[in-house]
Amino acid sequence: MDEALKSIIQEAETKTRELTQRAQFEAVKAEFVGPNGSFTALRKEIGKLPKEQRPEYGKKINGVKESLESILSATLTRIEERELEAKIGPAIDPTLPSPDIQMGSEHPLTQVLNRIVDIFSKVGFTVAAGTEVESEYFCFDALNTPADHPARDMQDTYYINEEASFQNIKQKADERYVLRPHTSSVQIRTMLKEKPPLKILSPGRVFRRDTADATHSANFHQIEGLLVDKNLKVTDLKAILDYFARELLGKDAKVRFRPHFFPYTEPSFEVDFPAAHLGKVGKKWIEIMGCGMVDPTVFEAVGIDPNEYTGYAFGMGIERIAMIVYGVDDIRYFYQNDQRFLEQFSR
Amino acid sequence: MLVSLDWLKTYLPDLDKTPEELDEALTLIGFEVEDIHETGLPPLQNVVVGEVLEKAQHPNADRLSLCQVDVGTSENASIVCGATNYKVGDRVPVALPGAELPGGFVIKKTELRGVPSAGMMCSAKELGLGDDHAGLLILEDRPEIGTPINDLYSNNDTIIDVEITPNRPDCFSHIGIARELAAYFGLKLKYPDINTGGNSFSEDSGKSLLKGVTIEAPETCLYYSGYSIEGVKIAPSPSWLRQRIEAIGLRPINNVVDITNFVLHEYGQPLHAFDAGKIKGQEIIIRNATEEETITTLDEKERKLQTSDTLIADAERGLVVAGVMGSIDAEVDDNTTDIVLEAAWFTPKKIRKTSRQLGLSTDSSYRFERGVDPVAIDTAAYRTIDLILEIAGGTLHERAWKAGSNAVETTEIEITPDFIRERCGFGPEDEAIKESLTALEIEVNEGDSWKATIPSYRGDLTRPVDLVEEFLRIYGTDKIPEADVESRAFNRNHTREWTVRNAYSQYMRNKGYAEVYNYSLILDEETRLAPESDELALLALKNPISSDQTHLRPSMIPGLLNVLKRNQQHHSQTSAFYEWGRCYRKKGNELVECVAMGWIIQETEAKQWLNREPTDFFKLKAMVIDILRLAGVKYSENLVKTDSLPSFAQEGQFAVMGDIAKSGTQAEFGLLNLKQLKEMDIEGLVYAVNICITPDVLERKEKPIKYTPYTLFPPSYKDLALVADKKESASKIREALAKAGKAVSNKEMQVDAVELFDVYEGTGLEENQKSLAFNITFRGTSGTLKDEVVNKAFEEMQSIVEKKSPYRVRR
Missing domain, CATH: 3.30.930.10 (Bira Bifunctional Protein; Domain 2)
Structure with missing residues (x-):
């Protein structure tokens, strides 16, 4: 019996030495410890022994059992390691290029727009939306620009065919539909729908009937801001735009106000950025946007009491800012969508 | 609009700003400067008229000449010259040593090919007078020898191209711009001296070239005045007037036409001079065009009119498209001797409509469309009469025809300095605010609140808030102090x-x-x-x-x-x-x-x-x-x-x-x-x-998310394949099975999910068939499901599907 026990260990060592597959291992394991295994048979022998021999035999059996277990578990570990290795495969060359498509890019105009929205969001402005097709009333009349106003000259507007009407764009009466020439119509509709105080941004696409060239495009983008509250002052307007300039261009940047005329604001200003901050030389200031205090007539048109509330509004062209910030010299690049252009703005 | 600085200075004699300073000033008071450039001869030192006395071959150079030139000094100048277009006796500009020509070229005594040369005879280009450099500038008028060249070409000027916003029609004129600069720089404005006045005329009697003026279109013509001058001499304008006209990019025509153009750009009031002899019936009727009426305008185009267009007509025909352009029929020409001068006021809307309709925008229509100063209509007429009498001669008739009225109510705005300071968020003492407004000729009467009387040419100022901007413009937007951004929460989300x-x-x-x-x-x-x-x-x-x-x-x-x-x-x-x-x-x-x-x-x-x-x-x-x-x-x-x-x-x-x-x-x-x-x-x-x-x-508002408890009991799975027509959509088939699942679900057991995992076509199926295999998840709600329960539910599902749908269970 001792012999048999000894030979089991030897046999186990021999048989497991070359094992590489889990199935083979299980078979070999069964040969020893399975129901019909040789070790199982030897263990059963203990019952046949006289009582006094049993403890000694038991000790021996246990010793063999431990050895057997350690042989088997070592074998299993070895097999598992090999399996794992097989799964992992050979070492890779990490410098090989990935064939997968990589992160895409956001259009430079989106990036500039987001940056501007972020800057104003920090001080409490939120985005309001409107449609790109609008009716004349919301683009002109409500903005203190009646039909015979010379200022309508300044905006040559696209009109929609008279047969077309838009189910989700409400007219004031039966005035014509236009492609909005600015996003101020969003301000009008928001003021009609929501009660002051209001603090909104209206970014979006606008349309002018211009012949396309390096600085003109049939459609372009604007963002306008509107704050309606009590006791707003010109200094508040200047402060918010100085803040904007600092955020966009750097700590010591500020804006210059030039008196101007817009029908919907009084007083009105054009706003310049310091050219030096934009890396431009030769000029001290670069015109960047228009702004002003909301004209009382506009408030009256939307049913806000101009004696109770004041407001300011500002608006700028996204393309213009993008062109200045990125040094793009032709607006048409933004609409040609050449990959060689777009991928330069991938971050 | 083009503004001549030289012209501007006649109203602002004390203006001593550089073009750069003017650029900045105009920009800061709301007039964007689009371009600014110098014209004419720049000021030149040591450049005088000289006469070529001798012209000899240069001893050492074939292409050069050696000239003796009289430059008005005791000694003649000996000058080497390369040009060939002159002869002895010609008078030419000579740059003497010390002169600095445009481009920074300094003239010195020098030696050219071994011969001393004491100056340079100049071409037009070398003086900065255009591009002609083919040869010397020969002074055909033979001016006095030694005359400084600037005395001959005194028309150097600075031309400023100013953008005028539509709310400021008063600034479509030199006086308008001068007024703005006077206000900003605190200068005194010198208006032109005018001799003619209201008392020069009688409105109901006296001599006139006209027998009558009738306004038949009062909705277009608010005011019409006609003056008669007899015996004028039509001739080219004097040089000062030509210079003014040319400076702003117009072509001089004759003295009378140039004068009306001059006054238009001086006061912003369009005027029209008729050849009185061409006015049939000696009467002027302001009427709307008749059906199909046409008129040939001064640009020699025949224009088709609409009945909403207004004409200045005589007894027989239209002479002028009101406020827009005259016809060739009543044009002042070289033979004209008698003149009728029109100064009128038209409704902006109507002129705008006609101008659009005809596709014709003129200096006149541009101003009428935006609104002229009603008070200045008479002033401009008197100024024009003065100039015609002075330049073209003639006799002014006593009778002036006037129809309609240019009387307007004076605008008064009640305002307090506190209002201005509140709206601005800053502001100086009352006195400084008042100064800014009075600088703009706004009369301020102090009291508990101020009464601001607005000049007639400022139709854009009607409300207190309009004066806030005026104060800011003149006080200076650069003085707006820096402030903190005040931001309170508005509790509004991005759309x-x-x-x-x-x-x-x-x-x-x-x-x-x-x-x-x-x-x-x-x-x-x-x-x-x-x-x-x-x-x-x-x-x-x-x-x-x-x-x-x-x-x-x-x-x-x-x-x-x-x-x-x-x-x-x-x-x-x-x-x-x-x-x-x-x-x-x-x-x-x-x-x-x-x-x-x-x-x-x-x-x-x-x-x-x-x-x-x-x-x-x-x-x-x-x-x-x-x-x-x-x-x-x-x-x-x-x-x-x-x-x-x-x-x-x-x-x-x-x-x-x-x-x-x-x-x-x-x-x-x-x-x-x-x-x-x-x-x-x-x-x-x-x-x-x-x-x-x-x-x-x-x-749309997002549906609120609501938690439903999930069971922790392990699920049971069953697979099932359904055979269907090839064209049947997978979603429909799945839907049928899911429905059956719902039908067999009860309090104790639920069919949780029915998920497709295989699509099969081919062997074992008919040609137009496909088989979809689904994995079905059963879950107990109160305990682990027993096999019998699951099997029973599964069986039921199969029979429901086969009964209620065209699909067959593939077994």
């Missing part, structure tokens, strides 16, 4: 559209797509690429500007295809683009504006060291479901259609989910038509998506 847009953009970017911006306007043919294209004639613009941008886009795909095509020429790598924007669809008889999201992908079969699975329909579908989820819309298989596809779809490889007209959402996605792509020269497989959502769908 969902904005949030969805950003989520969409990030999603697409992370999937490797590049964002593009296409125009919203597209070609007619491109609209046909959308579904229901035959109904999209409504998308046409009324007034397109170019033939490739005539229609609103119904889909993002045409634009995206163009991007693909354009880039195909440059790149061989995978092209994947996305766009966000708006597109337009039909809903009933109307259109709806939709938020649109579109993307396109074309994978090239370029060699790769490691192969990847290419894009297919189902990758696209997963993206569509994701994007709709971001937009708060649930993708529903029940709403999927595979018929009535857009024309660019490849049949059998494309689907439309939803209906914009019904649910406000529609997604079109799949493979694009290969034939069409080939026609566009696009090779290979192109997948594209267009999603339209009406904005109201995006703004």
Whole structure:
């Protein structure tokens, strides 16, 4: 019996030495410890022994059992390691290029727009939306620009065919539909729908009937801001735009106000950025946007009491800012969508 | 508007600013300077008139001459010269040593080819007088020898091109601009001295070249005055007047016409001079044009008039399109001796309408459209009469015809300095505020509140808030102090559209797509690429500007295809683009504006060291479901259609989910038509998506999420295959099985999920059949399910499906 026990260990060592597959291992394991295994048979022998021999035999059996277990578990570990290795495969060359498509890019105009929205969001402005097709009333009349106003000259507007009407764009009466020439119509509709105080941004696409060239495009983008509250002052307007300039261009940047005329604001200003901050030389200031205090007539048109509330509004062209910030010299690049252009703005 | 600085200075004798300072000043008071340039001869020292006394060959150079030139000093100048266009006795400009010519060229005593030369005889170009450098400038008028050259060419000037905003018609004149500068710099304004005055005339008697003036169109003509001057001599204008006219880019015509043009640009009041002899019946009638009436204007074009257009007519015919342009019939010409001068006031709206109708914008119509100063009408007329009498001679008749009225009520605005300070958020003492306003000739009467009397030419000032801007302009916008941004919370969210847009953009970017911006306007043919294209004639613009941008886009795909095509020429790598924007669809008889999201992908079969699975329909579908989820819309298989596809779809490889007209959402996605792509020269497989959502769908409130407890008991699974017609949609088949699952569910046991895991066609099935295999999850609600329970439910499900649907269980 001792012999048999000894030979089991030897046999186990021999048989497991070359094992590489889990199935083979299980078979070999069964040969020893399975129901019909040789070790199982030897263990059963203990019952046949006289009582006094049993403890000694038991000790021996246990010793063999431990050895057997350690042989088997070592074998299993070895097999598992090999399996794992097989799964992992050979070492890779990490410098090989990935064939997968990589992160895409956001259009430079989106990036500039987001940056501007972020800057104003920090001080409490939120985005309001409107449609790109609008009716004349919301683009002109409500903005203190009646039909015979010379200022309508300044905006040559696209009109929609008279047969077309838009189910989700409400007219004031039966005035014509236009492609909005600015996003101020969003301000009008928001003021009609929501009660002051209001603090909104209206970014979006606008349309002018211009012949396309390096600085003109049939459609372009604007963002306008509107704050309606009590006791707003010109200094508040200047402060918010100085803040904007600092955020966009750097700590010591500020804006210059030039008196101007817009029908919907009084007083009105054009706003310049310091050219030096934009890396431009030769000029001290670069015109960047228009702004002003909301004209009382506009408030009256939307049913806000101009004696109770004041407001300011500002608006700028996204393309213009993008062109200045990125040094793009032709607006048409933004609409040609050449990959060689777009991928330069991938971050 | 072009402004001559020299001219301006006649009203601002104390103005001593450089062009740069004027540029800045005008800019800061609201007049953008578009251009500023010098004209005429710049001031030159040591350049005088000289006469060539001798001309000899240079001893050492064939092409040079050696001249003795009398320059008005005791000694003649000996000058070497290379020009050939002059002869002895000619008078020419001579730059003597010490002179600095334009471009910084300094004249010194020098030696040329071994011969001393004490100066230079000059060409026009060398003096800065134009481009002529073919030879010396020969002074044909033979001015006095030694005269400084600037005395001959004294018309140097600075021309400023100023942009005038539409609210400031008063500044379409030199006096208007001068007034602004006077206010800003605190200078005294010197108005022209005028001899003629109201008391020079009688309105009801006395001599006149006219027998009457009648306004028959009072809605157009508010005021009309006619003056008579007899015996003028039409001639070219004197040089000072020619210089003024030329400085602002006009062509001098004759003294009378030039004078009216001069006064127009001085006061901003358009005037008209008639040849009195050409006024038939000696009367002037201001009337509307008759049906089909035509007039040949001074630009020699025959103009067809409408009955809303107004004419200044005589007894027989129209002489002037009121406020716009005269006709050739009453033109002042070289033979004119008697003149009728018109100074009138027309309704801006009417002049604007006529000007538009005729497509004719003139200096006159431009000013009448925007509004002239009613008070200055008489002043300008008197100024014109003064100048005609002075320059063209003649006798002024006593009778002035006047019809209508130019009397206007004076605007008074009640305002307090506190109001101005409050609106500005800053401000100086009362006195300084008052000064800013009075500088603009606004009369301020102090009291509890101020009464500000507005000059007649400032029709734009009617309300207190208008004076806030006036104060700021003159006080200086550069004095607005810096302030902190005050920001209180308004508890308003970004519109969902904005949030969805950003989520969409990030999603697409992370999937490797590049964002593009296409125009919203597209070609007619491109609209046909959308579904229901035959109904999209409504998308046409009324007034397109170019033939490739005539229609609103119904889909993002045409634009995206163009991007693909354009880039195909440059790149061989995978092209994947996305766009966000708006597109337009039909809903009933109307259109709806939709938020649109579109993307396109074309994978090239370029060699790769490691192969990847290419894009297919189902990758696209997963993206569509994701994007709709971001937009708060649930993708529903029940709403999927595979018929009535857009024309660019490849049949059998494309689907439309939803209906914009019904649910406000529609997604079109799949493979694009290969034939069409080939026609566009696009090779290979192109997948594209267009999603339209009406904005109201995006703004819908999100359903609140509510937690339902889940059971911890382990589920049981069963597999089942259903055989169906090949054309039957998987979603329908699954739906039938799920329904059966619902039917067998009860309090104790639920069918949790029915998931498709295999599609099979072929051996064992008939040709027109397919088999779909599903995995069904059963779950107990109060304990682990016993096999018998599951088996029973499973059996029941099978019999329900077979009873209630055309599908057969594959056993």
